[in-house]
Amino acid sequence: MGCCDAPGLMPIEEALDKMLTPITPVTDTLTLPLPDALGYVLAEDILSPINVPPFDNSAMDGYAIRLSDLEQSTTLSMVGKSFAGAPYEGDWPSMTTVRIMTGAKIPEGCDAVIMQENTTVDGDNITFNQCSPKTNMNIRPTGDDIRVNDVVLKKGARLTARDIPMIATLGISHISVFRKPVVAFFSTGDELRPLGTELKDGQIYDSNRYGIKPLIENFGCEAIDLGIIPDCPETLKATFEQAQQLSDVVITSGGVSVGEADYTKDILEELGQIGFWKLAIKPGKPFAFGELDNAWFCGLPGNPVSAVLTMYVLVQPLIAKLSGHSEWKEPESIPAITRSAFKKAPGRTDYQRGIYSIEDGQFVVETTGNQSSGAFRSMSLANCFVVLERDRTSIDVGETVQIQLFNPTLF
Template identity: 90%
Template sequence: MGCCDAPGLMPIEEALNKMLTPITPIIDTITLPLAEALGYVLAKDIRSPINVPPFNNSAMDGYAIRLSDFEQSTTMKMVGKSFAGAPFEGEWPAQTTIRIMTGAQIPSGCDAVIMQENTTTDGDLITFDQPNIKTNMNIRPTGDDIRANDVVLNKGARLTARDIPMIATLGISHISVYRKPKVAFFSTGDELKPLGSELEPGQIYDSNRYGIKPLIENFGCEAIDLGIIPDCQETLKTTFENAQQMADVVITSGGVSVGEADYTKDILEELGQIGFWKLAIKPGKPFAFGELDTAWFCGLPGNPVSAVLTMYVLVQPLLAKLGGNSEWKAPESIPAITRSAFKKAPGRTDYQRGIYRIENGQFVVETTGNQSSGAFRSMSLANCFVVLERERGSVEVGETVQIQLFNPTLF
């Protein structure tokens, strides 16, 4: 153990390895209408059954010409029109042109489309002012975007709002996806009260569930909210037993510290096994991971910033692997110059809340202020984490630090 290691605290990298190694992705699949598939993970590659576009079409509003006609004269008679969904049909006499709209099918024999801005009209007579006409000018060829049988999305990709319309262009109405992991969660503590109630001395509102639920859903999982559970060992045990029957993962908020009323650890030892307890991370040291009889367990600290941070850094990759999301990646670290000082003691990797901006092409970052694990205002103001290494001490203005921009799950 190095001089800066905190005794008894597991490094984050080791904890993630212990969490992810035993996880086996869910293999249960369902078939969904495309309109209902947002956020699900593909169970099969998506191959295109067609070319996109399925025919040569015009990239411009203009006129279809044949180069052989254009070589004879730059003025031609318009003899027909081609619209999107209503292509030109019939004979196309020599020395004539066809009016065509963007997206319309290219008439047989057409070599180029001249955009209407480069023409003048006199009734049905069209004079072209386009120099240097090239074959296939302003023509989108068949399969220009996607060729038939191309793999457009890989198995394991989580479907985004950009993917759904792309799949729709292929005419695919139903797709095979993995079912979403089910995550049951609850808060523990006699001091917690639901929103809308009056606080008595020593009580606080339960805010953690309001941060945990959207994160579970943003991670691509089904959230099962079991509410607030009091500090009663028998009630907690019953809740754990019920939760593991309905979910793949059970997440608690609070009750994983060392207080006299923290029963979670004892119950976990009775119903399953503990993987680890206490990490070299700040905030979030009393994070727990283990296994129940039929579900995985993640115990989050009770402080609100610690709960969200450990969900983001530790639980997010676990749920991504469990859900089969093979394309998930951890947030990228970016060097930034500090515009404010950051207090830190060596011993734990510190995720401080920061606000970054770009000045003259360089990332710069400053603190959001109060970095207490109970001060959620600083989290609300932030747009990144300032990740200070375990062995590092306090940081002065002008030093280089690593920042992680929030990924979409925190927006």
């Protein structure tokens, strides 16, 4: 143990290894219509059945020409037109040109397309002005984008709004995907009240479920909200038993600290086994991971920033592996110069909320202010995490730190 390690607290890297090692991806597959597949993970490679484009086509509105004709005269007569979906199909006599639109099929024998801005039109006589066309100018050849049997997306890719139209260009109507993992979640604590009710002394609104649910869905899972569960061992145990029958992963917020009313850890020991509890991370130290009879378990801290942070840093890679999302990557770390000071004590990796910008090509970052694990406004204001190493102390203005830009799951 290093001089700056916190006794009894597991480093994040070790925790992630212990979480991810036993996880095996779901294997159940579905065949879905393409419009319904957004956010699912591909269960097989997608190979193109066609060339894209499937024929040589024009990149411009203009005129199809043969270079040999233009060498003899800069004025050619227009013999016909080629539109997208309605190609020119007649004979193409020498010393003539074909009017052509963007995306239209190139007539056989065409060497180049000259854009209409470089022409003068006098009835059917087209004069080509100061133009020295090259072979294949403004022509998009067959398969210029995708060739037959190209792998356009690999198994394990999670389908985005950019992928769906690309697959549609291939004429593929249905695809094979892995089913989405199911995640059941609930909050614990007698002090929690649902939105829309009046608070009494000592009570707070349950905000954690409103942060956990969108993250679960943004991670590519189906979310089951089991609500607020009071600090009652019998009720908690019954909820755990229900949750593990409904889901692949059970997530709780609160109840994993050391208070007298924190029963989650005890119930987990009864219904399954604890992999670890308490990490060298700030905020989020009281994070628990374990296994129930029929589901994995992640116990988040009760403070709202801690809950979202541990979902993002720890639960997100677990879900990625479980869902078969083999192309998932952790957020990239980028060096940035501080524009404000950051307080830090050694012993835990500290994820502080920051606001980055770029000045003269250099990333710079400043604090959002209050870094308390209960101050969620700082999370709302942030666009990055400032990741301060375990052995690091407070940072002055002008020092270099590592930042992680929020990935799309937090947008």
